[in-house]
Amino acid sequence: MPLVRVSILKGKPPEYRHAISNNIYQAMRETFNVPEEDRFMTLTEHEESDFAFSPTYLDISRTSDLIMIQITANSGRTLDQKKALYARIAELLVKNPGVRPEDILINLVEVAKENWSFGHGIAQYA
Amino acid sequence: MPLVRVSILKGKPPEYRHAISNNIYQAMRETFNVPEEDRFMTLTEHEESDFAFSPTYLDISRTSDLIMIQITANSGRTLDQKKALYARIAELLVKNPGVRPEDILINLVEVAKENWSFGHGIAQYA
Amino acid sequence: MPLVRVSILKGKPPEYRHAISNNIYQAMRETFNVPEEDRFMTLTEHEESDFAFSPTYLDISRTSDLIMIQITANSGRTLDQKKALYARIAELLVKNPGVRPEDILINLVEVAKENWSFGHGIAQYA
Numbered sequence: 001m002p003l004v005r006v007s008i009l010k011g012k013p014p015e016y017r018h019a020i021s022n023n024i025y026q027a028m029r030e031t032f033n034v035p036e037e038d039r040f041m042t043l044t045e046h047e048e049s050d051f052a053f054s055p056t057y058l059d060i061s062r063t064s065d066l067i068m069i070q071i072t073a074n075s076g077r078t079l080d081q082k083k084a085l086y087a088r089i090a091e092l093l094v095k096n097p098g099v100r101p102e103d104i105l106i107n108l109v110e111v112a113k114e115n116w117s118f119g120h121g122i123a124q125y126a
Numbered sequence: 127m128p129l130v131r132v133s134i135l136k137g138k139p140p141e142y143r144h145a146i147s148n149n150i151y152q153a154m155r156e157t158f159n160v161p162e163e164d165r166f167m168t169l170t171e172h173e174e175s176d177f178a179f180s181p182t183y184l185d186i187s188r189t190s191d192l193i194m195i196q197i198t199a200n201s202g203r204t205l206d207q208k209k210a211l212y213a214r215i216a217e218l219l220v221k222n223p224g225v226r227p228e229d230i231l232i233n234l235v236e237v238a239k240e241n242w243s244f245g246h247g248i249a250q251y252a
Numbered sequence: 253m254p255l256v257r258v259s260i261l262k263g264k265p266p267e268y269r270h271a272i273s274n275n276i277y278q279a280m281r282e283t284f285n286v287p288e289e290d291r292f293m294t295l296t297e298h299e300e301s302d303f304a305f306s307p308t309y310l311d312i313s314r315t316s317d318l319i320m321i322q323i324t325a326n327s328g329r330t331l332d333q334k335k336a337l338y339a340r341i342a343e344l345l346v347k348n349p350g351v352r353p354e355d356i357l358i359n360l361v362e363v364a365k366e367n368w369s370f371g372h373g374i375a376q377y378a
Contacts, residue, residue: 003196003233014175017175018175035183037182039179042176044296050297052273057370060371060372068292083375086373088373089369090369090373101372102372106368107363107367109324110364110367111235116232116234117212117215117216120216121215122209123205164306165304165306166304167305168298170298198322198359235361237360242359243341243356244357247340248335
């Protein structure tokens with residue numbers, strides 16, 4: 001059920017954007033108890049004036065290659081699962097498409113199981 | 127107060143996009159206790175490489191016409207209200223703009239009443 | 253940690269969009285206990301058919317200059333802090349870029365501290 005929204009600066013080729021999507025999915029499969037094929041993501045590219053980030057917050061040196069990832073998922077994951085997810089997303093994105101680990105921002109939004117319909121207007125998890 | 131974000135693949139005409147917006151509003155009016163004129167929605171079109179979805183998850187056969195709908199609303203609705211909302215959104219979108227019922231994904235994010243300002247910098251619901 | 257998403261109608265110059273971002277950050281600094289440099293925001297411009305809003309809801313007279321602001325932040329702020337945030341955002345945006353106070357919609361989504369990673373795949377707040 002995760003619904004993933006990725007925001008980046010404009011200018012990356014499709015393969016690069018595809019790799020982001022693939023690897024977030026892969027990391028969720030491995031660490032977050034996400035079923036096979038449970039994959040729903042959008043990516044949005046922004047102009048420079050529409051993509052603001054801190055290059056220093058928490059003493060982490062970020063560049064304009066920053067990837068902002070917002071994941072809406074069911075609540076109930078443990079702190080350990082969340083830590084594992086963040087670590088694995090970073091690990092995989094560093095490999096492909098080749099992002100600096102400093103340039104990965106992740107935010108989780110948690111919702112109830114009954115807050116999803118995956119088709120046919122039915123609350124499949126309720 | 128719902129704030130609705132719709133994501134679709136690029137290429138649909140304005141009337142099609144308008145019908146999505148109109149009918150989600152209509153469904154919220156009928157099933158979710160949403161006041162008249164309480165209507166705030168954005169729609170974003172994505173390139174193919176930026177719109178990832180499963181064509182099979184939960185044995186629901188989705189196509190690239192998938193409509194991803196994320197609704198942020200006040201918490202407090204019952205499970206029955208949520209089920210009614212999903213069903214009515216699907217029913218209306220199938221009629222107009224003519225979407226397959228498999229191609230409708232809905233996610234609710236719930237927040238507190240005090241988490242809204244509708245103008246003038248005032249928390250109108252608090 | 254706030255992650256801010258701003259949605260407006262297409263057609264405003266970069267300086268205008270920049271002023272929105274700067275002033276939301278400023279208001280969060282002043283009222284919401286947000287650390288210096290904790291600034292992560294995206295802005296999206298929409299076509300007319302993709303940007304639906306009520307021109308009258310709650311007897312507030314809105315125009316197509318409406319700015320929809322969705323802020324995801326840690327939970328724990330008091331009602332007074334939220335009210336102060338809304339008021340200060342409105343105050344600053346009225347000054348620059350010069351928005352009508354009726355044209356400012358704000359929504360907060362609250363999450364747990366452990367729901368963030370600001371780089372390196374680490375949950376810095378957990």
